[in-house]
Amino acid sequence: MVVRFAGDSGDGMQLTGSRFTDATAMVGNDLATLPDFPAEIRAPAGTPHGVSAFQIHFASRDILTPGDHPNVLVAMNPAALITNLGTVEKGGTVILNEDGFTQHNLRKAGYDSDPLEDDTLDGYQVFRVPMTTMTVRATEGIEGVTSRDAARSKNLFALGLVSFMYGRPTEPSIAWIEKKFDDRPAVRDANLAAFRAGYNFGETAELIAVTYEVEPAPAPPGTYRNVNGTQALAFGLIAAGIKSGLGLFYASYPITPASEVLHALSRYRRLGVRTIQAEDEIAAVNMALGAAFAGQLGVTATSGPGMDLKSETIGLAVAMELPLVVIDVQRAGPSTGMPTKTEAADLLAALYGRHGESPLPVVAPSTPSDCFHAAIEAARIAVHHRTPVILLSDTFLANSSEPWLLPDVSTLPDIDPGFATGPNQDDAFLPYLRDDSLARPWAVPGTPGLRHRIGGLEKEDGTGNISYQPENHDHMTRLRAERIARVEVPALEVDDPEGDAQLLVLGWGSSYGAIQGAARRVRREQGVSVATAHLRHLNPLPANVGEVLRSYERVLVPEMNMGQLVRILRAEYLVDCESFTKVDGLPIFTRDVIAEILARVGE
């Protein structure tokens, strides 16, 4: 079941969607979500530009993507209808806020005739509900609530209505409203009244004849919570701080969508987290690097444009060989691009987007909850190998949520900072004397006797003294490449249930859900044999990638870019991988991958 809530960006659709998501998770359905909103905080009301939507896919089987075609559309005004109706499955359900369909709003949305009167909605099951009017009526008599305030609670009416339709429990939403508006009793009461009115309307009105029951998904036993990629990432960073015993130092500059990580982490002083909102992107990454020198787990996060600004400092971290985690929540580019839309087109920039030879490890989470583990992995590599690490998330992962089987924290990897404590060559301390993994010692200011200076100028290996010697620079350049190549990464795992697949679908990042979903569907419904694999480490690549690629007749690589991973695979392994590219600001959908698979297996 795929439900899409759509309205003006001021209508509170994201809130409605996220509350519905939590209630859905509570009843044990598996789910995935896709918030879809404009960059403008309040685009002109009533226009298609200002439409904000939230989609949730839930079912009793495991869900991997937010769904392709909504079965149910909740549209608060004509603009929401005109921009979203095209995606609704034929025969699907459309629930409309009738009060939003004024002549004025119809004109702003671009309708020449009233879709409620003409044939626009033929073939859909349509419910016209005067949500604004009913909300205003339900809140009459609450002291301190104007009719304008009341009308703004109509999103809670919609939430109540849909909660009834899908048998969601009301307690979590009621408890949430009570807590959220604890200090504003009038608003609290208005929202509660609106929510209850919507729920009761669903129950009593004859308009809605069918209620849907979705059985809980079969899931491995354990404790679950609902989590989106941003929360999971924040939790992962906190976990890395605790597991390493290092102070988590997070500096960033506000940018959509990465600001959410700052918001999430800034609440956790009680868990030892220090956050700084820096004066700009460059300051943020420098503060994190300075903190790393001082013995902290230095982390910064940004999105595309911020990565451009940080690149010089990331190069400095490569030269200084200090641990640093740089998170790029990718968004559609170039330049400002589409700040709220997803894309995965920063892969080559992460790998190569710095001057000079400046290799570093790159890690990409595959699902919202995987952001937790990927954050720990990035921190582990950074600390153990004394290197900046780029974590490539994206807008889709950051905003999507899914049920997360909470890990046993005692099984999380330990991270050992292994600070230098004394001289490493006779009585001397050489800051660039290396261990077997080619990592240099991390000697923190305040440690007696280990005073040293590091910087961006080329250093003599061992002593760390400035050196312009030709043979030393050649040696250091190769050494910096080698030490990243030596970072241990797990082998690429292949899922080939029949064992006879000719086609391998290889993905990275947030395409995981769509690829897995597509493979399952074609195996089940078309009897097609197809293998899948997913790259979590983009640098260094797992040692067996070449062998895996060469063991399939064809390799399909779906990407939300113009084929960046394919370039790397072709260059590294001389295998003619095939690209499926999608750059429309939306995630890769299951249907996209199914079509590409079927086109290649001769269906």
Add this chain to the structure above:
Amino acid sequence: MSGNGNGHVDGLGFGQPGEEAVSETAVPAVAPLTKADFSSDQETRWCPGCGDYAILASVQSFMPELGIPPDRIVFVTGIGCAGRFVYYMDTYGMHGIHGRAPALATGVATSRPDLSVWVVSGDGDALSIGGNHLIHALRRNVPLKILLFNNQIYGLTKGQYSPTSEEGKVTKSTPFGSQDHPFNPVSLALGAEATFVARTVDTDKAHMAETLRAAAAHRGAAFVEIYQNCNVFNDGAFDAVRAKGRRELNQIRLEHGKQVRFGPEGERGVARGEGGRLELVDVAEAGEDALLVHDAHRLEPSLAFELSHLAARPTGPTPIGVFRDVQRPVYGEELALELEETRASLGTEELDRLLHSGETWTVS
């Protein structure tokens, strides 16, 4: 050392590996620090005759006074001739990229209030490419000592005009003379509401030591402009306040609580003239009572700003010394202590509780 006013905090659990043995037992036996303890084994590579040599010698000589072991001192620099400073100090050091030293240093200082953190920068590094970081470090009042070596020229890139070069300056990049209006670094720092702003001269060892002492004692960000002669690309830019025979006439030494007067016999001074503006006067004419008394502790910055504008350029009588020295909460200090205490007690239990916060459900 706690409470010695050196702008750093110690003995609060920020200890690093191996430190305890030294600080608890070895310190009493250690001989007093000397200049040699702060001098690294690296060969200094500035041009012969550069003002940076004098500054380096002064700083190395001054450091023992702090009473802080070199292991707890961090120098952070950017790019430019001044950037090399870090390699010559036998302390911990970071040589960052162009303009970003205040941001790097903010990361060091806010996470480790037990360290004494010094930034060395130049007029191009701090006022051009890194202007933003400088003003933000100052307005936040990050506990940093920022030394700006102002030579009014780009030296390392061989002689382009800088943001402090005078209008009309002919350089390699301005063959017809610069059209840019220059920054007055002291005015800029005051505009950013820095809590400590001072100026000194590279070769005036005693005045520099006095100024560094005051900067070190200040809690929070301290900004010190140092007039530094570049004898290759901009020789003599500060002769009015630096050269023997002229400095005696032109240095206006600001001292808190004292009349602002100058000249070999103190025969000249600063007084408020008609229209309320500060003016240079002959004491004999204006009278002792008319002379301005300097107040560096005035929270309201307009007097300091007026003083910074007494001389548009350092070509005549020019104030040096401490313009402003006021107290404001030090950025991040309390939080750092709180976090350090919190972290000591964190473990997997707290992590587990975090993951289970909010709404959860169980599948059996």
